[in-house]
Amino acid sequence: MDCRCRVRSRIFPVAVLLLLVLCEAKTRDEWVQSHRVIYQLLTDRFTLERGKEQDTCGSDKCEGGGYCGGTWTGLTEHLDYIKGMGFNAIWISPHVQNTKCGFHGFWPKNFDEVNDHFGTEADLHALIKRAHGLDLWIVMDTVLNHMSMEEPLENLWPFNDTIYYHKDCPMDYNDQYAVRNCWLMGLPDLDDDIPQVRKYLIDWAEYQVHKFGFDGYRMDAIAHMQPETLYELWERLSNTTLTIGETFMASAQSIASYQFNRLQQRQLMDGVTNYPLAIQLRLAFGEKKTLYGVQWMWEQLIKEVSDLSALALFIDSHDLQRFLNLQPDVTLFTNALTWILGADGIPIVYYGSEQAATFDIREPLWRKGYDQEAFHYKMIRRMLTHRKAGVFDGPQQERYVEDWLYIYSRNNTLVVTSNLGSGHGRQPFIPKENLPTAYTTGTILCNVLTDACDTMVQEGGLKIVIGEGKPLVLVMEGDFIPDSPANDIGWLPTTTGDYPALQKANADSAADLNKYCFEYADYLGNDVRGVTATSPDECQSECQHENMCEYFSFIFVPSLHRNCWLKNSKEGRVQMWGGESASISGPKTCPADSVVGVRASIEEREQSAERGYTAALRGQ
CATH class of the missing domain: 3.50.4.10 (Hepatocyte Growth Factor)
Structure with missing residues (x-):
């Protein structure tokens, strides 16, 4: 039990706030040291409740399908599916009441109410209690920058008057003033320079974290808010909760400034979303562009970012077209996923990735299914088993890069990725000076992804056999954790039953x-x-x-x-x-x-x- 939680809010129920001293801190250090990896899902689109399996997509005639029927209770019933992959954290959709078409949670209507499409407060408490029993930490998602545009301002709570908002103005993403003051995609922009607005938002965020027992705090659209608000929020939560801010930007320097402001020498967020790296990985593996682009971006991140280990790593998200929509080669997707699951940072895997989903970025998962024998379901489990065992600890060191090949190490683990794609293979020879010092002549290496311990370090270096474009994750025999034969992922699908009509x-x-x-x-x-x-x-x-x-x-x-x-x-x-x-x-x-x-x-x-x-x- 950690009793470092600080209580500053005075606008929310005193009885609940007095309980904050009992909270367990889930700080940045605890997230990183406990090897947390996040499974991101949309609450409305992940799973239906047992006994209520009715897909309601499209019934309210909303763009994007509206509410489809996913609930907190349904998620509670399916936590074992997520735990079975090895995940130890889940990022759920914003939980506040949204307007009619806000199934995603980013069009808030009433900060005082939970989204009844997802369930009741008791249902949310039950979800988090059950998750904690499985050592699954829950990330609270919020948007404090704006309210919904679907209803008149007087119907929104508590900001039901124009005095709480910036005046609408044309958005110009190259103009800092416009980014922080104009309306993002037509959404009424809260004026967080107003002391009462800022105080309410920060007090509310802290109250929600402790009321429900959230372990992480993800904040949407932070580039559109005032740095002072971010700093005060981070200061309030940093002793109890990991904070991650969304920074939809392509440069390392830009996202770095929202993690730590060097000019003012103060922290704004523990971590931010690593869009610059995601963009380069999607170009390199999704479009088969040069992997020197990934090399260049990693160098920029090392130069600009104060804390790489707290950055959120991802390939897919709710705001990006699915990788497999852009690039149907599943092997290229496997290489990209392998890259982030071994890398320095906090990996985030978007729901459906484990089923190689090719549908829309916000499509219900039940339309694809929950196959626990799926290749990527078991591949993720293997990677996370080793990650949680510490084989990916330590600095990330680039070892060898070519136009089509990127190899890095974490201590004595070698992650080998390429963008050759399915059906293509090569056998590069890596000189000894490019390998971890523990790799001596005769060292046997095991591939985490295949259970094969058939790679040996030669006198002059290491010959790596890349077959069919597949990635390799090579660990020393003493670090290798074999998967049971019953769970062997292989590289070919298996099936049950015959097809008598064929x-x-x-x-x-x-x-x-x-x-x-x-x-x-x-x-x-x-x-x-x-x-x-x-x-x-x-x-x-x-x-x-x-x-x-x-x-x-x-x-x-x-x-x-x-x-x-x-x-x-x-x-x-x-x-x-x-x-x-x-x-x-x-x-x-x-x-x-x-x-x-x-x-x-x-x-x-x-x-x-x-x-x-x-x-x-x-x-x-």
């Missing part, structure tokens, strides 16, 4: 391979809608009854709510993945001379010896 290709001839109508593949993205089907044949039939459908992908997971996805294109074709579960795809109508069965591509057949595709072809 014939299978004989892989002896190219002619035979080409005559089969269906294939083991997933056509990522380009969704028309998702439905439930019992077989690929039925899924194809659903496609034939949908005017906009041209192709389909059937995912063989019986428990999945929607396992048949109707597509208008197959541009996102990825062989053998299927959201990391067995997936069969095909056209709306099969050619007259084809067999309604499963085929493997010629490329798969030719690579079968190396990749084990013969074992993956069911029943063969």
